[in-house]
Amino acid sequence: MKVCVLPGDGIGPEIVGEAVRVLEALRADGLKIEMENALLGGCAVDATGEPYPAATQKLAREADAVLLGAVGGPKWDSLPRPQRPERGLLGIRKDLNLFANLRPAVVYPELAGASTLKPEVVAGLDILIVRELTGDIYFGEPRGIEERNGERVGFNTMIYSESEIVRIGRVAFEAARKRNRRVCSVDKMNVLETTQLWRDVMIELAKEYPDVELSHMLVDNAAMQLVKAPKQFDVVVTGNIFGDILSDEASMLTGSIGMLPSASLDDSNKGMFEPIHGSAPDIAGKGVANPLATILSAAMMLRYSFGDEQSAARVEQAVRSVLASGLRTGDIWQEGAKRVGTREMGDAVLAAL
Known part of the structure; x- marks a missing residue:
């Protein structure tokens, strides 16, 4: 199975890195998987001028599944709308016809x-x-901002x-x-x-x-x-x-x-799997982000796109074991638990796996 890995922006590379380590551990146990990185979002804009460049489109279309971190950040908010990182996210969803988003809570x-x-x-x-x-007001036409009767008017179409x-x-x-x-x-x-x-x-x-x-x-x-x-x-x-x-x-x-993980699927269960949170630029590079949603997204990928229930269950059980042991990143920390960083949480999941 071929996986297009899109680390993205902000904390994306950190959390995706831990999910990739989990998949590599499964590969060492016999999981037949190939992974190749590509650019999406702000990092793609910086490198190519486009949030969803042609090389990423090609890799994503050829892959059996896509593993995504997160995109966006204040750095790119002033760009023209077609160049903003979020347009890359909407673009890949539309391009791959990922119409069904599953978000377990x-x-x-x-x-x-x-x-x-x-x-x-x-x-x-x-x-x-x-x-x-892939529908609704996010994609409906007509849309835009124009001048009417001497003032600006913004409009979108729910359809x-x-x-x-x-x-x-x-x-x-x-x-x-x-x-x-x-x-x-x-x-x-x-x-x-x-x-x-x-x-x-x-x-x-x-x-x-x-x-x-x-x-x-x-x-x-x-x-x-x-x-x-x-x-x-x-x-x-x-x-x-x-x-x-x-x-x-x-x-x-x-x-x-x-x-919280998520899966975005087409009608053949090819999908893009990502945590539902954003790129959290305020904590990017500090090694404190919670990688569990991304690791659980990888488990959803194994279940839905690979049809590998056994491997998916192994990953989910590993996460449960780590939580039961009392390890917590800052966002889920409580009195009496042990606070750990991104890498330590990934190490613990690998050990439990």
Whole structure:
């Protein structure tokens, strides 16, 4: 299996480096995997002038999977929008047709106290957010900033086709069949016609999955319920912008955004795997970033793109063992635990593996 490795910007190279060490250890045990690095984001802009250069496109298209760190930072915020690092991220998602974003929010028993919510509210939490990733207001046209009646006006288009809704809905229903058979579809149908269509299509699609319970929730209520009673959810399916916001909110239920992996898949399970957090330029180069979300993203890669459940489970169990031993990076540290850095956490996962 060929993996395109994109360390990216900020803490990206540090956290990806630890995930690569885990994959190299598995390779020494017989995992057939090849890895090759390429540039994406701000580092690509600095080297080539483009956030998603042609050489990266070629490697990503030829690979069986992509492992990504994070992109962006204040250094590039003043660039023209087409050159900003985030355009590279949107570009590779669109180029590889990665329409299904899977973001699990799991509270490990040892980290229940790290959440800002009461432990009894989050203990045992296991939510899967399925976010549509290549449509919605992030990609809709027309878009821009122009002058109207003597003042500047910004505009974006929220748009979904029936086929886009059906294919992400199928991902959610199929995922629910492997979990607790419940799907909550999140929309804003009381205001937005786009999401009225979303709800209508989900209701029609649910007839093909009589074994899965479908419910609906408006996005503002969903945001509230995630904080009030998060364990009511099993699989949550929603559009691009709502999913972006809700999955970040869900991440904080777990104690740290540094613990959450993600998978972005096409219709053949080729995917890009990345932690959901950003490039954290304020701590870049200090050796304190939490690599566990990236390591867990590599486990998702083994499961979804490689079909290697055994190796994925090994990695996840290693992470659980390390947490059970009391090691913590700063973002998940609590009184009584041992604070470690990025490299030490990677060493501990390798030892547990």
